[in-house]
Amino acid sequence: MSRYVSKRLSRIEAYTPGEQPQDKKYIKLNTNESPYPASPKVVEAVSADAVARLRLYCDPECKKLTQALAGLYGVGEKNIFLSNGSDDILNFAFMAYGESGVAYADITYGFYPVFAELHGITPTVIPLKEDFSLDVEGFKNQNKLVVIANPNAPTGMEISLSDIESIVLSNPNSVVVIDEAYVDFGGTSAIPLTKKYDNLLVCQTYSKSRSMAGARLGYAVGNEALIADLNKIKYSTNPYNVNTLTQLAGVAAVEDNDYYLGNAQKIIATRVYVIGALEQLGFEVLPSKANFIFARSPKISGLELYLKLKERGVLIRHFEKARIKDFNRITIGSQQEMEIFISKVTEILGE
Ligand SMILES: *Cc1c(COP(=O)(O)O)cnc(C)c1O
Numbered sequence: 001m002s003r004y005v006s007k008r009l010s011r012i013e014a015y016t017p018g019e020q021p022q023d024k025k026y027i028k029l030n031t032n033e034s035p036y037p038a039s040p041k042v043v044e045a046v047s048a049d050a051v052a053r054l055r056l057y058c059d060p061e062c063k064k065l066t067q068a069l070a071g072l073y074g075v076g077e078k079n080i081f082l083s084n085g086s087d088d089i090l091n092f093a094f095m096a097y098g099e100s101g102v103a104y105a106d107i108t109y110g111f112y113p114v115f116a117e118l119h120g121i122t123p124t125v126i127p128l129k130e131d132f133s134l135d136v137e138g139f140k141n142q143n144k145l146v147v148i149a150n151p152n153a154p155t156g157m158e159i160s161l162s163d164i165e166s167i168v169l170s171n172p173n174s175v176v177v178i179d180e181a182y183v184d185f186g187g188t189s190a191i192p193l194t195k196k197y198d199n200l201l202v203c204q205t206y207s208k209s210r211s212m213a214g215a216r217l218g219y220a221v222g223n224e225a226l227i228a229d230l231n232k233i234k235y236s237t238n239p240y241n242v243n244t245l246t247q248l249a250g251v252a253a254v255e256d257n258d259y260y261l262g263n264a265q266k267i268i269a270t271r272v273y274v275i276g277a278l279e280q281l282g283f284e285v286l287p288s289k290a291n292f293i294f295a296r297s298p299k300i301s302g303l304e305l306y307l308k309l310k311e312r313g314v315l316i317r318h319f320e321k322a323r324i325k326d327f328n329r330i331t332i333g334s335q336q337e338m339e340i341f342i343s344k345v346t347e348i349l350g351e
Contacts (some may be wrong), residue, residue, distance in 0.1 A: 009119065018317055027340060029331040030315040032153075032182075032292050034211040034212040036263045036334070038249070042212075044291055045252035046245050058247060060239035065247050068254040073191050078224045082250075083234060084241040086181060086205040087111055092233045093201060093220075094119050094145065097175040101144035105134060107324055109149045109179065121145075128155070132286055132294075136163045140170035149179040151187050153320065156288030164190050168197045175203045175226065182290035183266045184209035184264045185271075191221050203248045206303040208291055209264050210253050215246045267291050271332045277342045281349060282337030296326040299349055314341055 001010055018031035062082040070077045083089045090111060094102065098121035104112045106127040116123045126138040132155045139146055151158040168176045178190045180202055191202050201222040207213035213329060221231060234241060242250075253260065268289040271293065275285045278295050285295040296302060301327055306318035331339065 009137060009157075012114070012117050014182045015111050015155050019315060021315070024313070025316045026310075026313050027333065027337045028315050029292075029327075029333055029337070030317040030342060031213075032208055032290075032331045033213050034208060034267075034291070035332075035337060036211055036265060036266070038211045039253060039256040039259045041252040041256045041259075042249045047246040050245060050248055052126055054244060056244075058240050058242065058244040060235070062242050062247050062250075064240075064248045065254075068251045072222060072254050073255065075194070075221055076189070076224070079194065079221055079227060081220040081222075081227045081230045081234075082242050083218055083220075083230075083237075085207065085216040086179065086203045086220075088216075088241065089203050089218050089220045089230065090147070090177070090179065091115050091118075092230050093147070093175065093177050093203075094121060094227045095233055097145040097177075099169060099274050100174065101142075102147060103142040103144055104147045105152065107132065107152075108147075109153050109181075109320070110319075112147055128152075133157055134159050134163075136167065139167045142174070144171075144174050146171055146174065146176040147179065148177070149181065150190070151182045151185075151289040153182065153290065154292070154317070154324070154327075155286050155294050156182070156290040157294060158187050158289040161188055161190060161193065164200075165193060165197075168193065168200050172199065175201055177203060181208055185291045186263070186264075186268055186289045188249055194222045198225065201226050206250060206253065210260050211263070212246075212249060212253065215249055217246050217250050219243060245316045264291075266335075267332050270335050270338050271336065274330070274332060274342065278345070279340075281345060292326050292329050292331045294324075294329050296328070297349070302326050305345070305348065309341075309344055312344045312347075314344055 004295045038157040065303055066077050066080045067120055069080050094115040100121055101122045102116050103124040103126055106125050126135055129135050180189055183189050194200050194202055203220045203222055262297050278285050283297045285293050306328055
């Protein structure tokens with residue numbers, strides 16, 4: 001870093017994204033992308049014509065996309081916020097609602113501590129219970145911004161809507177953000193509760209179940225006033241943060257929603273296969289409602305398994321954090337990819 005940088009920025013430890021290696025072709029099970037391509041309708045929407053129109057600025061209101069999502073979720077257009085990936089929305093939420101601090105779990109999405117630091121917000125870290133489930137009681141009466149990934153990452157575990165409702169009710173003077181990046185893989189969305197509570201914001205993304213991680217598109221659903229807050233930040237930084245091609249792709253994806261729900265069902269079926277196969281190999285696998293599983297083996301360390309799989313062309317995610325260093329997070333790819341993964345794991349354990 002340069003000697004000109006602010007003290008605050010020099011202290012920040014930036015988020016480490018999962019590897020996106022360009023050296024050779026891996027079976028990529030490390031960043032929870034979909035193994036399935038975009039819908040043909042999405043491919044069609046991003047036409048040569050649309051590319052030619054890139055000379056013009058995009059629609060900062062994302063009108064058509066807002067209408068499509070409002071229709072999909074049965075909410076008003078003023079209840080939808082769109083941005084450049086849900087990371088962007090989380091960043092805005094920390095900026096808007098973190099004045100009295102923020103509460104999140106010890107084992108959760110690695111970006112939350114980065115946003116807290118970036119905005120100078122004091123975090124209250126609430127440890128997951130012994131079995132890695134969320135400590136619901138711990139999140140009550142915090143009276144500060146509450147951020148919960150549900151299903152959680154990297155555990156894959158979910159809390160119930162009634163637990164979410166009790167957390168929202170017990171924090172009446174602060175905002176509760178539910179990050180639903182993985183909800184389409186068997187979870188239950190809290191979106192319907194946003195009609196009842198004006199302090200609940202639900203974020204979702206096109207990056208996982210909708211096969212569009214590279215397009216950068218996320219959305220939030222909530223009370224009109226919350227959406228207005230987020231728009232104020234967006235219009236104070238970069239109103240054009242969802243580009244024209246991504247907006248077109250986003251609308252086409254909503255129009256072909258069944259295709260994506262079908263893919264999610266395939267991933268759920270493959271998840272059942274992978275969990276069964278790993279358990280047969282002696283792994284402990286946490287219950288997952290996501291497109292990944294979190295597993296550890298008594299026979300091999302998390303780091304060693306990660307390294308040996310990488311040598312064999314399979315990438316999974318290993319975290320250094322003490323409490324979870326025995327585990328690996330494994331994205332559920334296609335059935336064929338996962339059969340190769342299981343055969344490589346079997347080979348490694350047999351050595
Ligand atoms: C992947 C992920 C996101 C980020 O999604 P983008 O829309 O790609 O920015 C947010 N939250 C969690 C928990 C995630 O795993």
